[in-house]
Amino acid sequence: MSQSGFVLRIAPGGADKVPEALRLGELIIGWAEAGGLLDSNLRWESFREIVRRAYYADQSDLRRAGGAAGHLWRFIREMTPGDLIVVPYEADFFVAGVSGPATFDRTKVNDDSAYRRAGEPNIGSSLVLCMLLSDS
Secondary structure, three states: OOOOOEOOOOHHHHHHHHHHHHHOEEEOOOOOOOOOOOOOOHHHHHHHHHHHHOOOOOOOOOOHHHHHHHHHHHHHHHHOOEEEEEEOOHHHHHHHEEEEEEEEEEHHHHOOOOOEEEEEOOHHHHHHHHHHHOOO
16 A cells, blocks of 8 residues: 655645644645535546635636645545645645545535545654755
C-alpha cells in the first residue's frame, strides 16, 4: 500500500478552522455550497461544473472553478486513509494522518466547512518532517 502526502490549508472562506479541526480530529475544506461532490459516479467535468455553478457562474472561463474543483477532487477522491497531511498554520504546521472517508456535514454548510475527513495527529511523521526541514 502506497502512502501519499498532501498540503491542506484549513481556512475555508478565509475563516481559521484549524482550532476546530484539532479539537474534533477532522480535516476540513471549503466550497460547502457545491453539494453532491461525494457521488463517486461524477466524472471530472461534472464535478467541476457543480463547483462552477455554486461559486464561479459569473466567470468567463473555467480557471478558478478548475482550481477549486482540483482541491476538492484531491480531498474527496485522492486522499485515502494512511495518507499524510501537512497543515500550515501561522508560522508553524501540523502533520496529520487521514483516517476516514470524505463526508459532508449539512450543519456546516453556512460555515463553509461541510466537507470533512477524520484525521489523527501523526507525531512520528511530524518529527521526521521537522528534522528534514531543519537539515535544509
